[in-house]
Amino acid sequence: MATLRLLGIAAAVSLGAVGLAGCGQENGGGSVDGSGKTLDVLIGANTNKADQFRSWQAHIADAFKKQTGADLKFETFANANDELSKIQTSVVAGQGPDVYQVGTTFTPTAYSTGAFVKFDKSMWNKVGGRDRFVPATLGISGPNDQDEVAVPFTDRPYVLAYNTDLFKKAGIDKPATTWDGLLEQAKKLTGNGVYGFATGYADNYTPWKFAWTMANQAGNPLVDGNKARIDDPTVKKAYETYFGWLTKDKVVNPAAVGWNDTQAAADFASGKSAMMLMTTASSKVTFDASAIKGKYEYAVMPTVPPGQSTMPAGGSPVSSIISGDNLVIAKYSENQDLAAAYIKLLTSDDEQINYNKLFGDLPANAAAAKKVEDADPSLAPVLASASQAKSTPFTGAWGDMQLALTNVVVQSRQALSGGGVSDSALQSALAKAQKDAQASLDRAAQSK
Incomplete structure (x- = not known):
């Protein structure tokens, strides 16, 4: 009941701020053998760019298959209420998607349920390392740097x-x-x-x-x-x-x-x-x-x-608030290493740049963000805003x-x-x- 209480109507609003699924490809991951397995990922459908979104899903599924041998199953939600229902059902039942994409303002609520994996040094290494991310995007990964559950995926400073x-x-x-x-x-x-x-x-x-x-x-x-x-x-x-x-x-x-x-x-x-x-x-x-x-x-x-x-x-x-999308892994998942490989792929340099080109969101990956800024100086004010962003109360x-x-x-x-x-x-x-x-x-x- 505590979980339901924390996820209640509050999440219905915050979840609506969740952005679209991230794009991704690069040469990350690859060491996990997922042959014969399927990773279940919950993301928000991009109805404004439906064709690009379908292409991205096919692209990332193909890249993930080549790296791990595993298949991807995308579950999408059409709106906040739809997403809330899926998350409540899965968290309470202890089964469902392995990876959830959540908005930054929902991350504190997700953390408070205790239903998602905490990222210690070992887990951070599995997704490519904590130091690969723009420092400001980590500001709402957890209440402190010892209790983090969320990996930054996209950065949307205002x-x-x-x-x-x-x-x-x-x-x-x-x-x-x-x-x-x-x-x-x-x-x-x-x-x-x-x-x-x-x-x-x-x-x-x-x-x-x-x-x-x-x-x-x-x-x-x-x-x-x-x-x-x-x-x-x-x-x-x-x-x-x-x-x-x-x-x-x-x-x-x-x-x-x-x-x-x-x-x-x-x-x-x-x-x-x-x-x-x-x-x-x-x-x-x-x-x-x-x-x-x-x-x-x-x-x-x-x-x-x-x-x-x-x-x-x-x-x-x-x-600005610290704004964007984060990726979290369910504790009940039996595919946590595979989930980490998926996150490593999505947050790799090439995939972050690819997603930026498709949908416009800035990379959370620092190296990719620098490349995007160098290629388009008009985005410098956006990156400057990111450096002055502050997290909502955790x-x-x-x-x-x-x-x-x-x-x-x-x-x-x-x-x-x-x-x-x-x-x-x-x-x-x-x-x-x-x-x-x-x-x-x-x-x-x-x-x-």
Whole structure:
């Protein structure tokens, strides 16, 4: 029951942040004899690039067969609820997939179940060595470097994209490094059918990241030991800023109240907005196939919180959550060495670069990341953001807390459509989020 409690509805949100399966090939692995065996892997289906995804599956299965003699069985999930059901069933029953691909924000919840293999020196060596990864991507592999369960697979640090033509016409050199400064630029860029910012208020996964980022920059990590800190002025200021772009400052298209990130990206790609906020390197594939190809660049998002011109005392210059996909191995698996060989293959230099070319996500493998950066200098800001990224709190309660932060936006959308969220309504929503978050932290503490 403890496992189910930890995996509950919180995971439904966090799991949705899980990205697509990773790509991979290179000359990793090969020493494990898997003849006659089949490795079962659970991954998320990529419906946006279905043909490429099918090709990648066939490619990686062929490479794995050549290296180990084993077959691959891919189980895919279509959405968060589907994935949650598969994971709950398997973990509780003690049978199912050998390897799970999970999003970084779900890793603490996965860790708290105790259902996945811990990576000691021997296990790290089996997947090619811990030192092969970009250091920042290891920040959420476990609560500390002695208790890690997750191997980094993809890296998706958040940045902003900006239209260089629109910036030049407005006489602006580059995006500001403070949120207040960026807002002033957005106001200057808004007009004649163009808006300063593109973002999706109805997206299932992005809105809470604005609150988390701005609060952390102001010195509030949202969790202090076993105490939630959502009912804090820094969080209220973050939501007021985020909502205000749409209702008070009017630098966002009013239609964005119903947009997800895909729609926001399409708006930016059409040249109807000057900046796309909270995007990742994977957007490059979309932007380079649009009218703005060669007319946009990436930049690190502001690291100074709203209402401040410099970093406040106790603040943290965080640019992004540690974001991406991790790979974990089930304890019940009878094919753990084979699972390690699969992970070694996916995180090898060649396969990481191959995946980047197919889907745009940055490699977690340091050597591959360096090659990608050298080949495309436009990604330098994305890698810079990765170096300034910070992990979400490593607690099994984080999924529920993420849901609570998301619900503040969900509960406010009707008011946003009507012109604005009142102070009392926002206070009430934050109080509810605080109560729910604290209850989840208390349950997590009791289950230890």
